[in-house]
Amino acid sequence: MPTARTEARADLERIARTLRSHIVEATTKAGSGHPSSSLSMVEIVTVLYFGGVLRYDPLDPHNPERDRFILSKGHGAPGLYAVLAEAGYFPVADLMTLRRLGSPLEGHPNMCRLPGVEASTGSLGQGFSIAIGHALGARLDKRDYRVYAMVGDGESEQGQVWEAAMYAGNHGLDNLTLIIDRNGNQQTGAVADIQPLDPLDEKLRSFGLEVRTIDGHSFDEVSAAFDWARSVSGRAQAIIANTIKGKGVALLEAGQGKWHGKPIPPDEEAKALVEIGA
């Protein structure tokens, strides 16, 4: 039976630093990838996998009772791979094969090649719908697993996200939690300049979801949000997590709009790792 791992607060902080260093090292070694989009989601996935939220068993990744985490923003793959490796789905050393020929750690997640990946994503907008399918599957099979889907705020410009929100909202899928990694930036600039989403909370609420907005880098707020999500009955939930793209690396944090899809250059890597402090 899959179970949740519940680590102490100090361990969560240590794991988050480890994930950040994996993200930086793997993408810098690969010479490509999306470290900044991965760094914004670190606290959220740390709490999901180590903070007593997801019930999973890396030795039995397809167990039908498992909770599901679907990374719809597939370019956050380095962040997903880092947490899956630390959770025990595959060796941590494999992280350094990211994007290499033959490696199952492809540029975007491929569920057929890597255990723990719940959906093949990377063409934006699709993961929330897939999560609804899993949530309906739980209802049909009378299982109590929960489904979490993470989308980006830029990704939320895709119409399919709102088709899915309408469905989730209208059908009371209380075993389904949408997480929006709201790092405020997309490929060529700020979401607020390109296709402003506000009032995002009101939009989601009007689609029938229960909504909570949090600081996505605060362990307390992230943990409390997942506690809240599990307590909601009769409605799907959305957690809007305000985050910082490139969180933890000064070069990326200061260079918003310039680092989407770009790894940290090798000569900046050591400094970044010191800042992360893993």
Place this chain on the structure above:
Amino acid sequence: MSLGLERITLEDGPATREAFGDALAEIGADERIVVVDGDVNNSTFTNKFAERYPERFFNVGIAESNMIGIAAGLAACGKIPVASSFSTFLLSNAFDQIRMSIAFPNQNVKLVGTHAGISIGEDGPSQMAIEDVALACSLPGFTVIVPADGPSTSAATKVMIETEGPTFMRCGRPKVPVVYSEGAEFHLGKANTLRDGDDVTVIANGIMVAMALDAAEALASDGIAARVLDMHTVKPIDVAAIERAANETRAIVVAEEHLAYGGLGSIVAMVVGERKPIRLAFVDIGDTYATSGTAEELLAQYGLTPGAIADAARRVLKD
């Protein structure tokens, strides 16, 4: 140019969409089967499944992208989702979702597109799927089925459910002539030789199969012996049957209710070109959109008739 034989008999049997809906309801007790609908269930006839098994029927509204994603998620949970809509809304509207959420992860989703081709008639080109076979065949791992009539659609529906892997089945709107007897067997990837002959082979599927048989009859009166193959499975194509036809007859005519590029004709040409080059002729919609009209009028206007098939056979044999 005379089209010769003009008889287009569209009304002898059930529409393939209705045969699909009946078959799905018939086997619906299988709890693995779930149906996802884009609010056209009374047109696709998945309403017959819905009446019997409402707990496994999901009308997601007019939102094909979400429909495909939901089907993919259900498949990942071990269900056998049948996602059904008008073929053009399914394949064209949701193509990237099909590519990304079904084909790439090889999910066991069954796509059933109805109202395919120009024989939907009066609703016009916006509703006509004439690119769908090409789109579906382009997807790695997909099985693509275009059944000819009610009995074979019924059999194909059951085989589709029992066969693991992503599948697209194409059904039509109008009633169509019955080609097969009730209870006919259906073997995926195996063309049916409906009539033998050694002068020319007509390879057809869907609505064009019955017309190919009519064309063969007309050709026989001219002393031309036509073999007729029902190529109901476009992918994987029956390479052996095509190779035999190329070896044993002098020319091949391919007939389909689809655009010229990327459908059955293109795939047959690939096989013939590689295995045994012989003369080919193509009866299809060409490279154009159609208009409104009755099904019979449109089929005649766009050259999808027994006469057009027979003319193509005579022409290619003469060259």
